[in-house]
Amino acid sequence: MPAIELKHVSKSFGPYQACSDVNLIISEGEFVTLLGASGCGKTTTLNMVAGLEDVTSGDILMNDRRVNDLSPVERDVAMVFQNYALYPHMTVARNIGFTLKMRGLDAVEVARRVEKVAASLELSAMLDRLPSQLSGGQQQRVAIGRALVREPKFFLFDEPFSNLDAGLRLRMRAEVKELHQRLGVTSIFVTHDQEEAMSISDRIAVMNKGRIEQLGTPEEIYARPATRYVATFIGSPRIELAAGETVAFGNMSACRIGSVTLPLVRSLRPGRQVEIGVRPEHVRLGHSGIPATVRLVQPVGPATHVTLGWEGGTLVASLPGFARLSPGAAVFAEIDSAQLLVFDRESGELLS
Amino acid sequence: MTFARLQQGGPLRQVMVIAGLILFTCWSAGPVLWLILSSVLEQKALIAQPPDLSPRNFTLENFSTVIGAAASLGRGIVNSLIVAVFSTALALALGAPAAYALARLPVPRANNISFLILATQMLPGIAIAIPLFIVISRLGLIDNVLSLGVVYLSFNLPIVIWILRGFFLGIPAGIEKAAAIDGAGIFATFWHIILPISLPPLSAAAVFAFVEAWNEFFFALILTRQQAQTTPLVIANFAGQYQTVFGQMMAAAVISVAPVILLAILFRNQIIRGFADGMMKG
Numbered sequence: 025m026p027a028i029e030l031k032h033v034s035k036s037f038g039p040y041q042a043c044s045d046v047n048l049i050i051s052e053g054e055f056v057t058l059l060g061a062s063g064c065g066k067t068t069t070l071n072m073v074a075g076l077e078d079v080t081s082g083d084i085l086m087n088d089r090r091v092n093d094l095s096p097v098e099r100d101v102a103m104v105f106q107n108y109a110l111y112p113h114m115t116v117a118r119n120i121g122f123t124l125k126m127r128g129l130d131a132v133e134v135a136r137r138v139e140k141v142a143a144s145l146e147l148s149a150m151l152d153r154l155p156s157q158l159s160g161g162q163q164q165r166v167a168i169g170r171a172l173v174r175e176p177k178f179f180l181f182d183e184p185f186s187n188l189d190a191g192l193r194l195r196m197r198a199e200v201k202e203l204h205q206r207l208g209v210t211s212i213f214v215t216h217d218q219e220e221a222m223s224i225s226d227r228i229a230v231m232n233k234g235r236i237e238q239l240g241t242p243e244e245i246y247a248r249p250a251t252r253y254v255a256t257f258i259g260s261p262r263i264e265l266a267a268g269e270t271v272a273f274g275n276m277s278a279c280r281i282g283s284v285t286l287p288l289v290r291s292l293r294p295g296r297q298v299e300i301g302v303r304p305e306h307v308r309l310g311h312s313g314i315p316a317t318v319r320l321v322q323p324v325g326p327a328t329h330v331t332l333g334w335e336g337g338t339l340v341a342s343l344p345g346f347a348r349l350s351p352g353a354a355v356f357a358e359i360d361s362a363q364l365l366v367f368d369r370e371s372g373e374l375l376s
Numbered sequence: 377m378t379f380a381r382l383q384q385g386g387p388l389r390q391v392m393v394i395a396g397l398i399l400f401t402c403w404s405a406g407p408v409l410w411l412i413l414s415s416v417l418e419q420k421a422l423i424a425q426p427p428d429l430s431p432r433n434f435t436l437e438n439f440s441t442v443i444g445a446a447a448s449l450g451r452g453i454v455n456s457l458i459v460a461v462f463s464t465a466l467a468l469a470l471g472a473p474a475a476y477a478l479a480r481l482p483v484p485r486a487n488n489i490s491f492l493i494l495a496t497q498m499l500p501g502i503a504i505a506i507p508l509f510i511v512i513s514r515l516g517l518i519d520n521v522l523s524l525g526v527v528y529l530s531f532n533l534p535i536v537i538w539i540l541r542g543f544f545l546g547i548p549a550g551i552e553k554a555a556a557i558d559g560a561g562i563f564a565t566f567w568h569i570i571l572p573i574s575l576p577p578l579s580a581a582a583v584f585a586f587v588e589a590w591n592e593f594f595f596a597l598i599l600t601r602q603q604a605q606t607t608p609l610v611i612a613n614f615a616g617q618y619q620t621v622f623g624q625m626m627a628a629a630v631i632s633v634a635p636v637i638l639l640a641i642l643f644r645n646q647i648i649r650g651f652a653d654g655m656m657k658g
Contacts, residue, residue, distance in 0.1 A: 122555075122558050
């Protein structure tokens, strides 16, 4: 039985279509991320699951029960917001306990549960402070505590780490993943950060223009992106694309880009207008291959990202360690043909 | 303007800003200082041309006379307090939920309704004075403190709604969403979350409404006789048919503005924050 199911869910605000025909099945205990650029409809989708936005058409089911007309409380969801949305006039303890108070629990029970959650999030020493007296990370932990204290059936996260600095973001990411492993509560997480999505999720739904472009495990999304959009959205440094045409290559096919012919592992009808996608880790520098010129060298520690100019445009090679290269140097790029991604140039769909 | 911001401009700009502030302060504080000065001067020194400000003419006699004959002033102050507190409390109790609904709830044509509410303030008081007098008089409520309070309420409510609506519009939507997730309905959200974080604009609106009611003269003049007379009327009564006792009149005025000034000093920070918030998001 799916824990959460979205069936042909659409949402429009006047003439603006925020989400169209979103279909999604989330299993019990699963951690699914809605990933996409701003304005792609991911937060609207999350708000509809939460019960904060009405559904224009379609159905949302939770544990096989249609919840379209139920309030957030009746759906038993807890949510963590991007800007924390803490109540500024309430202490940490009151912020966390507010939801229990609204449910009519007595003060003793509220205090007991607040203390338990605060201890698990290392907030015990801050229970009497106001949100304005806390750091960004502490505020976000209070927001998570507010979600935890209810022991809800579903957790929803709306870009919870966007306002945190890079180091804290990594720490909070690990904390949320650890929390999910410990509690196993079905969760939906919204982010525009592909690395965050990859590192935290069981499955990722990549959204674009109000639709889900691809739903799959992080590995599937990365290695077999269904569309050019997904391929360019996932991966850092991002995939480089080059326009070409398929040709016959012995018994197989190849892609011709100017004077360069790249063999393909799958046979495709000759004369097809395509775009090939090459990820940085599938490019090596060697003594033979595609002639290219070094344009930019960016060491990042474990690897060096080298931007190359070639006949088809640009390539990025991710080389291990610190590569000794200078801009302007003439090199040969070797591309791992087995890893080439071929997209239809017009539709953007994956062919290979 | 903070001191740091003032320092940013060139010297000429600084001089102009400071000169402007001094001029504005004199403009605002001048009448108040003159009022206080007049209240402690003897009548003959005050009406001399020019006024004789030598120390021997200073006296507290005006105050002792006014306080000695305190019956009418005392009653005026009590009446003013009742009218001001009554109309302010009701304006907040009715205006805050109305402003919240117009700012945050899906009320159809909320902007049009808000402008309509503001439009009621565009009629000059004199235009409604006679119909209002007839209505109050037919209801048998002339010279009644509470009927005067209701009249003031009708003036204050639109202003309170506008001040608060401006603030409510600026509250981040996340807070209400969080409250909804936490299980708070509209009323619980309003009571437990929105009202407590709205203390600055509530204070600003309260002081505004209170001062309006406290100082109002025209409607108090036409709707009261003896029992319900408010402070401004009592002060005006110091102008007799043959002689105006300016010193006593000013002393009474000093006594009557004291609560308002005290109120403004007490809630100074809240008022400034309240008006600033309301104006930015209006």
